[in-house]
Amino acid sequence: MNKRMIKIILHLLFLVITLIWVYPLIWTITSSFKTNREMFSGSTSLLPNSANWSDFLPWNWGNVIENMNFSNYVNAWELANFSGYFFNTVVFTVSVVLIVLVLCCMTGYVLGRYTFPGKTVIMAAIVATMFIPAGYTIIPLWQLINALGIGGSMSGLVLAESGGTHVLYILLFAAYFRGLPKELEEAGKMDGAGFMRTFLIIMLPLAKPVIASTFILQFIQTWNSFFIPLVFTIHRPDLRTLGVGMYSFVEDNSADLVGMAAGATISFIPILLVFLFFQRYFVDGVAGAVKG
Amino acid sequence: MEVVSTAKRSAKKKHISTIRRREVMWCYIFLFPQLVIYLAFTLWPIIASYYFGFFNWNGTGWPTHFIGFQNFVEVLQDSYFWGAFKNSFIYTIGLVVIVVPTSLIVAIILNSPKLKFATFFRSMFFLPVVLTMAIVGIIMKNIFAFEGGFLNEVLLNIGVIQEPINWLGNTAFAMVALILVGVWKGFGIKVIYWLAGLQTLPKDLYEAARVDGAGIVQQFIYITLPLLIPFLVVITFFQTVWAFNVFDLVKTFTNGGPYFGTDVVPLYIYRYAFEIEGGFPRMGFASAAGIIYGFATMIISIILGILVRKFGSTKTT
Numbered sequence: 001m002n003k004r005m006i007k008i009i010l011h012l013l014f015l016v017i018t019l020i021w022v023y024p025l026i027w028t029i030t031s032s033f034k035t036n037r038e039m040f041s042g043s044t045s046l047l048p049n050s051a052n053w054s055d056f057l058p059w060n061w062g063n064v065i066e067n068m069n070f071s072n073y074v075n076a077w078e079l080a081n082f083s084g085y086f087f088n089t090v091v092f093t094v095s096v097v098l099i100v101l102v103l104c105c106m107t108g109y110v111l112g113r114y115t116f117p118g119k120t121v122i123m124a125a126i127v128a129t130m131f132i133p134a135g136y137t138i139i140p141l142w143q144l145i146n147a148l149g150i151g152g153s154m155s156g157l158v159l160a161e162s163g164g165t166h167v168l169y170i171l172l173f174a175a176y177f178r179g180l181p182k183e184l185e186e187a188g189k190m191d192g193a194g195f196m197r198t199f200l201i202i203m204l205p206l207a208k209p210v211i212a213s214t215f216i217l218q219f220i221q222t223w224n225s226f227f228i229p230l231v232f233t234i235h236r237p238d239l240r241t242l243g244v245g246m247y248s249f250v251e252d253n254s255a256d257l258v259g260m261a262a263g264a265t266i267s268f269i270p271i272l273l274v275f276l277f278f279q280r281y282f283v284d285g286v287a288g289a290v291k292g
Numbered sequence: 293m294e295v296v297s298t299a300k301r302s303a304k305k306k307h308i309s310t311i312r313r314r315e316v317m318w319c320y321i322f323l324f325p326q327l328v329i330y331l332a333f334t335l336w337p338i339i340a341s342y343y344f345g346f347f348n349w350n351g352t353g354w355p356t357h358f359i360g361f362q363n364f365v366e367v368l369q370d371s372y373f374w375g376a377f378k379n380s381f382i383y384t385i386g387l388v389v390i391v392v393p394t395s396l397i398v399a400i401i402l403n404s405p406k407l408k409f410a411t412f413f414r415s416m417f418f419l420p421v422v423l424t425m426a427i428v429g430i431i432m433k434n435i436f437a438f439e440g441g442f443l444n445e446v447l448l449n450i451g452v453i454q455e456p457i458n459w460l461g462n463t464a465f466a467m468v469a470l471i472l473v474g475v476w477k478g479f480g481i482k483v484i485y486w487l488a489g490l491q492t493l494p495k496d497l498y499e500a501a502r503v504d505g506a507g508i509v510q511q512f513i514y515i516t517l518p519l520l521i522p523f524l525v526v527i528t529f530f531q532t533v534w535a536f537n538v539f540d541l542v543k544t545f546t547n548g549g550p551y552f553g554t555d556v557v558p559l560y561i562y563r564y565a566f567e568i569e570g571g572f573p574r575m576g577f578a579s580a581a582g583i584i585y586g587f588a589t590m591i592i593s594i595i596l597g598i599l600v601r602k603f604g605s606t607k608t609t
Contacts, residue, residue: 007406011407011408011409014401014407014413015413018413018416018417019416021416021417021419021420021476022416022419022420024420024428024431024432024435024476025419025420025423027431027435027442028431039440040439040440041440042439042440042441042442042444042445043445044442044445044446044449102325103325103326103329104326106322106323106325106326107322107323107326109322110318110319110322110323114315114316114319116315116316116319116320117316122323122327125330125335126330129330129334129335129338131590132338133583133586133587133589133590134337134338134341134582134586135338135341135342135344135345135579135580135582135583135586136341136561136565136578136579136581136582136583137337137338137340137341137582138337138565139340139341139344139351139565139575139578139579140336140337140340140341140344141333141337143340143351144332144333144336144337159333160333163329163332163333163334164329164333164334165326165329165330165333165334170326195314195315195318196318199322220422223424224422224423224424224425224426226424226425226426226539226540226543226544227539227540230543231566234566242424242427243424243425243426243427243540244426246424246426246427246430247426247430247543247544250430250433257434260430260431260434261431264427264430264431267424267427268423268424268427271422271423271424272419272422275418275419275422276415279415283414283418283484286481286484286485286488287484287485287487287488
C-alpha cells in the first residue's frame with residue numbers, strides 16, 4: 001500500500017469521526033421532520049418514513065413539502081410560541097451585544113492609548129474581578145434590577161446580562177489600540193480633529209477585526225445564555241428567550257419529541273449562520289483569550 | 293529677544309497643558325459608563341453576595357435578621373451540599389482528564405500540514421461549542437432516553453448491548469452521560485486554545501532536532517510538550533472553572549437526578565434561591581453556599597495550577 005492510499009484512508013477515518021461528532025446535531029435536524037410515533041418506535045434513519053431520497057430530485061419537489069412533515073415547524077412557531085421566543089432572543093441579543101461593544105471599545109481605547117491619573121488603579125480593578133471569588137451574585141443583581149424599577153422587563157433582562165465587566169474584550173481592545181501607529185493621532189490633530197472625532201473617524205474603523213471578534217463572541221454567548229434569562233423571566237413567561245422557552249416547552253410537552261427537535265433547530269439556525277460567516281473572527285477572539 | 297522667546301514658550305506650554313487637560317477629561321468621559329456599570333453590576337454584587345450570607349432572609353426587601361455564621365455552618369453540615377460538591381468534583385476531574393489530552397491530540401492532527409480540509413475539520417469539532425448549552429441538554433436527554441432513545445437503538449442495532457441501558461435512571465450511568473456530554477460541548481474550544489499554542493512553536497527548533505536525529509515522538513516529548521506547559525496550565529484552569537460552574541447542562545439534562553446522583557453545587561444553590569416548593573426562598577443560605585463554593589473553586593484551581601506546573605517542569609528536566 002502506498003503512502004497516498006494511507007493518507008486517503010486516514011482522511012476518511014477522520015471524516016467519519018467528525019461526522020459522529022456532529023451527529024447529535026444531525027439527529028436533531030432529521031428528527032424535526034419525523035412524527036412522534038416514529039420517534040417512539042426508535043427511529044434511527046435520516047429521513048422520515050413518509051419520505052424517500054428520490055423526493056429530493058429536482059422534478060419531485062412537490063413530494064418534499066408533502067412528505068417532510070413541515071407541520072412540526074408550523075406548530076412550534078405558531079402554537080408553541082417559538083416565534084415569540086425567537087423575537088425576544090433577537091431583541092435581547094442585539095441589545096446586549098451593542099451595549100457590550102460600545103462600553104468595551106470606549107474603555108479599551110482610553111486604556112490602550114492614553115495615560116491619565118488613576119489609570120493603573122482602574123486597570124487593576126478590572127483585572128482583579130477575574131480573580132476575586134464571588135458568591136451567588138445573581139441575588140444582588142436581581143435585587144438591584146428590581147430596585148431600579150425595571151424588574152420583569154426586557155430592559156431589566158438586557159441590563160442584567162450586559163452589566164458586568166467584560167475583561168477579555170477590554171483587554172483585546174486595549175491591546176489592539178495600543179498597537180496602532182502614533183502618527184494617526186498627529187495626523188488627526190493636524191486636520192483639527194478633536195478627541196471624539198479622532199476616535200470615531202480614524203480609530204474605530206481600524207478596529208474592525210476586534211469589533212468583529214467581540215461581536216461574535218458576545219453574540220454567541222448571549223444567544224445561548226440561559227441562567228440569567230431563566231431567573232429574570234420567572235414571573236414573565238412572555239419574555240422568555242429560546243433557551244428558557246425550550247425548557248418550559250419540554251416540561252409541559254415531554255412527549256412531543258418532534259416539536260422539541262423543530263424548536264431546537266429553529267434556535268440553532270441563527271447561531272450556526274453567524275458562526276459560519278464570522279468563523280475566522282471567532283477563532284481569533286477565542287485564541288486571543290488564551291494568548292493574552 | 294530672549295524675553296519674547298520665553299513668553300512664546302510659556303504660551304505654547306499653556307496651550308499644551310489645556311490640550312492635555314482636555315484629553316484627560318475625555319478619557320474620564322469615555323470611562324464613565326463602564327465605571328458605573330462596573331460599580332453597580334460587578335463590584336456591588338460581589339460585595340453584597342458576601343454580606344447576604346450572614347442573614348436569614350427570604351429575598352423580599354432588605355435583609356435585617358442577622359444570624360452570624362449560622363448559614364455557613366449549616367451549609368457545611370448539610371450532606372446534600374457535600375453530595376453535590378462531590379459530584380461537581382467528579383464531573384470536573386472527568387472533564388479535565390478526558391478533554392485536556394484528547395483535545396491536544398486533535399489539535400496536533402489539525403495543525404499538521406499533511407491534513408487537507410483542516411478548516412472544515414476544525415469547524416466540525418467546534419460546532420457543539422456554539423450551540424445553546426440548555427438546548428443541548430434537552431436534546432441529549434432524548435438521545436440518552438431509555439426506551440426508543442437514539443443511543444440505545446444504535447447500540448442495540450450494532451450489537452454492542454443486548455438490553456437497552458437506562459442511562460439517566462442509574463446514578464453512575466447518569467454521571468458518565470453527563471461527563472460525556474460536557475466533554476463533547478467544550479471540546480472544540482480547547483482545540484482552538486491548543487492550536488493557538490501550537491502556532492507559537494518555533495519551526496527552526498524542529499529543524500535542528502531533525503538534524504540531530506530526533507524522531508516525531510522525541511520531538512513531541514522534548515520540544516512540543518515543554519513549550520506548551522503554559523498553555524496546559526491555562527487550558528486546565530479554564531476547563532476546571534468552566535466545569536465547576538456547570539448549570540445549564542445539568543439543569544436541562546438530568547436536573548440533578550436520579551436521586552441527586554448528578555446534583556452539582558450551582559444547581560443545589562439555585563434550588564434554595566429560586567425553586568422552593570411551598571415555603572420561602574432562602575437567599576441568605578444560598579449566598580453562604582455560593583461564597584463557600586466560590587472559595588473552593590479558587591483554591592482547587594490554584595492547587596491544580598501548581599500541580600500542573602510542577603508536573604510539567606519535572607517532566608522537562
